[in-house]
Amino acid sequence: MAEKTPPEHVYRDYAHAADHVQRFYELNHRYQTVExxxxxxxxxxxxxxxxMGIWEACLKLDELVDESDPYTExxxxxxxxxxxxxxxxxxxxxxxxLAGLVHDLG
Numbered sequence: 001m002a003e004k005t006p007p008e009h010v011y012r013d014y015a016h017a018a019d020h021v022q023r024f025y026e027l028n029h030r031y032q033t034v035e036x037x038x039x040x041x042x043x044x045x046x047x048x049x050x051x052m053g054i055w056e057a058c059l060k061l062d063e064l065v066d067e068s069d070p071y072t073e074x075x076x077x078x079x080x081x082x083x084x085x086x087x088x089x090x091x092x093x094x095x096x097x098l099a100g101l102v103h104d105l106g
Contacts (some may be wrong), residue, residue, distance in 0.1 A: 024067040055106050076104045 052060070061076035072079060084100035 011077060022071070054102065054105070058102070061104055080104055 058077055058080065060079075061080060065073060065075045066076060067081070074082070080101050080103065083103065084097050087100040088097045
């Protein structure tokens with residue numbers, strides 16, 4: 001899947017995004033209430049859903065595509081790898097490269 005890089009002067013043009021991106025935000029705005037957020041916090045804050053190592057968690061990201069991003073159809077692991085590679089290529093320290101790799105694990 002190819003990444004659709006926007007022109008330099010455009011930053012995340014959601015007004016002209018694909019239908020699935022616009023639908024994602026429409027549903028979020030309609031249903032993400034304080035009550036919904038509290039229920040999700042209560043459901044997931046216990047941290048009892050699963051147990052896995054960092055690399056296992058990264059591999060789970062291969063199953064996810066960020067529906068909110070109008071410019072990519074890459075899986076989250078592909079995006080994380082691209083991010084960490086770009087950080088490394090730019091000469092940043094190892095801790096920053098690692099942060100780029102795991103930034104979507106939360």
